[in-house]
Amino acid sequence: METQPLIGLERSEKQQKPWMPRRVLFTPDALEEGYGREILERAERLNIPVEIMTSNRITGLRGADERETYRLAKTTLAIIKAPPSQLKLQPIPPSADWQFHLAQGCPAHCHYCYLAGSLSGPPVIRAYANLPEILENLPNYIQPGKLTTFEASCYTDPLSIEHLTGGLQKTIEFFGTLPDAQLRFVTKFTAVDQLLQVPHNGHTRSRISINAPEVARRLEGGVPKVEARIAALRKLALPRSEGGGAYPIGVVLAPIMPIPDWELHYTALLDQLADALAFAPDITFELITHRFTEGSRDLLQQWYPNTSLDMSEANRTKKFNKFGGTKYVFEKGIMQQLKSFFHEGIKSRLPHAQILYWT
Numbered sequence: 001m002e003t004q005p006l007i008g009l010e011r012s013e014k015q016q017k018p019w020m021p022r023r024v025l026f027t028p029d030a031l032e033e034g035y036g037r038e039i040l041e042r043a044e045r046l047n048i049p050v051e052i053m054t055s056n057r058i059t060g061l062r063g064a065d066e067r068e069t070y071r072l073a074k075t076t077l078a079i080i081k082a083p084p085s086q087l088k089l090q091p092i093p094p095s096a097d098w099q100f101h102l103a104q105g106c107p108a109h110c111h112y113c114y115l116a117g118s119l120s121g122p123p124v125i126r127a128y129a130n131l132p133e134i135l136e137n138l139p140n141y142i143q144p145g146k147l148t149t150f151e152a153s154c155y156t157d158p159l160s161i162e163h164l165t166g167g168l169q170k171t172i173e174f175f176g177t178l179p180d181a182q183l184r185f186v187t188k189f190t191a192v193d194q195l196l197q198v199p200h201n202g203h204t205r206s207r208i209s210i211n212a213p214e215v216a217r218r219l220e221g222g223v224p225k226v227e228a229r230i231a232a233l234r235k236l237a238l239p240r241s242e243g244g245g246a247y248p249i250g251v252v253l254a255p256i257m258p259i260p261d262w263e264l265h266y267t268a269l270l271d272q273l274a275d276a277l278a279f280a281p282d283i284t285f286e287l288i289t290h291r292f293t294e295g296s297r298d299l300l301q302q303w304y305p306n307t308s309l310d311m312s313e314a315n316r317t318k319k320f321n322k323f324g325g326t327k328y329v330f331e332k333g334i335m336q337q338l339k340s341f342f343h344e345g346i347k348s349r350l351p352h353a354q355i356l357y358w359t
């Protein structure tokens with residue numbers, strides 16, 4: 001049976017514009033890599049100003065203050081060679097067994113961005129020119145006979161720069177050839193057409209990060225609307241015979257927050273998801289509540305001084321990690337209310353969906 005078209009969603013998908021950096025910087029090491037030179041050709045084809053650095057250090061990104069540094073960095077794409085430390089993978093529970101990186105940084109402007117707490121220095125977007133070496137290292141971490149999962153979105157939104165690098169397509173194709181391995185990536189971007197024909201062999205789970213449109217409208221900049229993201233996810237899941245990519249898919253609902261009338265807003269979102277995605281045979285949910293550290297709060301308040309994001313300590317409780325770090329999460333009662341709302345809401349609308357975790 002053919003999947004029913006969703007007219008509103010198909011239209012909203014067309015509204016995105018790809019991000020274009022003001023300049024692309026290349027280190028000498030990056031240009032020794034064939035893939036680095038491919039990115040150079042793409043940048044030249046797109047008429048983006050290119051600068052070749054004289055050393056392998058990226059400099060010239062500091063402005064007079066944190067805001068100016070932010071502006072300079074967020075409009076720059078730097079192509080560098082990933083250091084050898086990137087070849088020693090780290091686990092990333094509960095999202096996947098291992099994390100690896102195609103890039104670090106993201107051109108969007110979300111007021112709650114978790115990268116503020118995890119990356120240091122100016123938030124420039126760096127893509128790695130030695131991608132083949134990064135990929136060829138991954139099979140060392142696969143346990144034969146057991147599915148090993150790899151997360152590629154811990155420090156970047158890989159689809160946000162795909163038109164400039166092509167790295168996600170190469171990665172999906174590589175995983176298509178690997179037995180016992182699954183690639184997982186998540187994005188807020190919608191330019192999925194470039195991924196539809198990639199031979200993924202069912203080994204990539206494509207996920208889209210969404211929130212209630214009321215949260216997205218206030219707190220997310222430089223990313224497509226929620227409706228367009230749902231349309232993109234639907235396209236990724238549709239069978240190839242219907243113009244889709246036939247991917248296993250996932251919804252990352254984040255960061256969940258109890259804004260005024262949150263039940264109404266999130267009910268509408270779950271309804272919209274169910275309408276668009278009920279046909280998808282393989283769909284997962286990851287449910288992530290809003291949290292922040294003191295360090296990320298300080299930086300985010302410098303980047304977005306007029307934000308309406310609530311980062312007060314009211315209704316929050318401290319959570320300690322094993323390295324001594326402290327996070328502020330919602331207090332227990334609120335967490336329980338939100339958790340049962342989402343679990344029940346998803347199970348009643350999409351009973352075959354798998355909820356991977358709540359945090």
Ligand code: SF4
Pocket residue numbers: 105106107108109110112113114115156157188223
């Ligand atoms: Fe940060 Fe994700 Fe927003 Fe990019 S899309 S700014 S990585 S939260």
